[in-house]
Amino acid sequence: MQSIVKSRLIANSKRSHRSRHVWPWQKWALEQVHAQKTETILDLGCGKGEMARQLIAGMGPSGEIVAVDPSPELLHEAEILSGKDGERSIQWMIGTHRHIFYRDKSFDKILSEFVLDSHHIDEALSELQRLISNRGRVVLLCFGPTNTHLARISRRFWTWVVAYHRFVGLPVRQFFINPLDLPSLEGLLPSYHFAHISSRQWLGGFIYGLSMEYHEP
Numbered sequence: 001m002q003s004i005v006k007s008r009l010i011a012n013s014k015r016s017h018r019s020r021h022v023w024p025w026q027k028w029a030l031e032q033v034h035a036q037k038t039e040t041i042l043d044l045g046c047g048k049g050e051m052a053r054q055l056i057a058g059m060g061p062s063g064e065i066v067a068v069d070p071s072p073e074l075l076h077e078a079e080i081l082s083g084k085d086g087e088r089s090i091q092w093m094i095g096t097h098r099h100i101f102y103r104d105k106s107f108d109k110i111l112s113e114f115v116l117d118s119h120h121i122d123e124a125l126s127e128l129q130r131l132i133s134n135r136g137r138v139v140l141l142c143f144g145p146t147n148t149h150l151a152r153i154s155r156r157f158w159t160w161v162v163a164y165h166r167f168v169g170l171p172v173r174q175f176f177i178n179p180l181d182l183p184s185l186e187g188l189l190p191s192y193h194f195a196h197i198s199s200r201q202w203l204g205g206f207i208y209g210l211s212m213e214y215h216e217p
Helices: 002-019 024-033 050-057 072-081 118-131 149-167 182-192
Strands: 040-044 064-069 090-094 107-113 132-143 194-202 207-214
Touching (some): 024 132, 024 194, 024 207, 040 050, 050 064, 050 090, 050 107, 064 072, 072 090, 107 118, 118 132, 118 182, 132 182, 182 194, 182 207
Parallel strands (some): 040 064, 107 132
Antiparallel strands (some): 132 207, 194 207
């Protein structure tokens, strides 16, 4: 009896651990992705895999997530956090938007987590266009320019958190390089046949989200 109670406590602890650290922008992105049971989803910039695990929890056994990140340390952490079964429907891969070795139109949905910047935006949008199926949805989470007081405070705090993680030896990915503001990004969408669905900003524009749907020309 004691072992059964202990195993349930461990299971509940794992579930609560997986459900933590869902920021408002992550919750919004999950709602926008709205994963279906048989879909194939690309999580680009997956980090430790929090969003991938949240998505796969609501998908059926036929669903699949390809989770990609340039950091092997973060991917290793993601696999550890995924438990002994490794979340069998999640394929963990090292890569960036330049190295997604999947054929055209491979994904029903794409989630991009803080990997787009102004210097490579055309290249990134072109690759997203190649990978998404017709009428497939792409959800972007991005860092925006610090044009407001709240955004500047948020950036300083975020920088401190990243520095602390590095100091204590925790895996962390570089962030906030060449930010692109939301209006500029929205203005690029028609060139790649993406239709705007929804957008939202947090922390004074320091973080924003954009969801769009691809329509073949």
